[in-house]
Amino acid sequence: MKITLVTFASLKEFLPADTEITIEQQATISELRRELVQRIPAIANILKSSRFAVMEALVDDETVLHEHEIVYIIPPSSGG
Amino acid sequence: MKITLVTFASLKEFLPADTEITIEQQATISELRRELVQRIPAIANILKSSRFAVMEALVDDETVLHEHEIVYIIPPSSGG
């Protein structure tokens, strides 16, 4: 299935802000993490400390993704 | 000898802001304190926690006063 990834900050330098990718049906956030690290090993560290959100709400590693969903990858805050 | 007392805040309600008084030659601040408490017993407490200044500098209890000096009596701060 296809999902869209939205990235921010340093992650954008590895993965464009708005990227469509194809992953297995019923994949979880945790599987998405693994898939991304395999494709782009350089982001392993950032991903480890990033949170994920769907529809403006944080989601945990067990959350199951659905076709066409937009997944926001939120690296550690550095505002202020 | 004559000296002038300058008072502030609650002390003014007992002793006008600018009061000339006569005390013994060579009196010290400590003797001035005693003298004032005798004359106006109601200010004993405030005087105990007040500082004295002459010519914009704090003076201690042993400081000797001189004729025509202006003595500022500074009660505890309550600014801010």
Added chain:
Amino acid sequence: MIVTEPIDLATLLQQAHRAEAGAVVLFSGEVRNNHKNKSVNYLEYEAYIPMAETAMEAIVQQAIQQWQLQYAAAVHRIGKIKVSESAVAVITAHAHRNEAYEANQYIIERIKSEVPIWKCEHYTDGTHEWGKNERSL
């Protein structure tokens, strides 16, 4: 609140006076001209705006409850911000000053560690670096 225009500290202050408040504390986080011994040209902030606004508002409301503040507000600016300009402002008003200071620090600490906003330092040598938060999530 997230804004793209310069933060107007004077107006923020004006809105914070309350008859029951004896203390108003304003914090302004401003862009420094140096970072890790490198000369800073400007900063650029990015936010995941809807979540950032919700998170900031929740932090402010939490502080109002916890300290019984008369007033509190927080504003973060995003986009390019020049040296000496304010990137974030927090204002708190309380009957007493210790609470106003404490709540103010609480709000800025939580904004920095939790709200999805990111800083990119642009140096005068042309390089740039995304900010790293010392604390982990």
Added chain:
Amino acid sequence: MIVTEPIDLATLLQQAHRAEAGAVVLFSGEVRNNHKNKSVNYLEYEAYIPMAETAMEAIVQQAIQQWQLQYAAAVHRIGKIKVSESAVAVITAHAHRNEAYEANQYIIERIKSEVPIWKCEHYTDGTHEWGKNERSL
């Protein structure tokens, strides 16, 4: 500095921005509409002006040295001050925020306990009462 006119917080803030400072903290001590369950009409402040100005300046300079502040200033207003108006303002600027907060609190604490300035609360029932400092000298 001792002033008789309203304290202009916006101008104070404007003067405090420094390229090396990442944090500016402003404290405004304002007149509350109540004190010890009595309704306050206005406050009246009195100072022994020359000593008060010297003492405030010394405290500010001490804080600048101690925290290596980029900037610090303190202003106290005297005379009649209405509810919600600022009686005292302290502003500090530092590379980092913790120092800016800490130095700011240090300055206001010392002003309140040491500087020869006195407050008289005038209540709406027509009575008045000179402020007492909880701390002894």
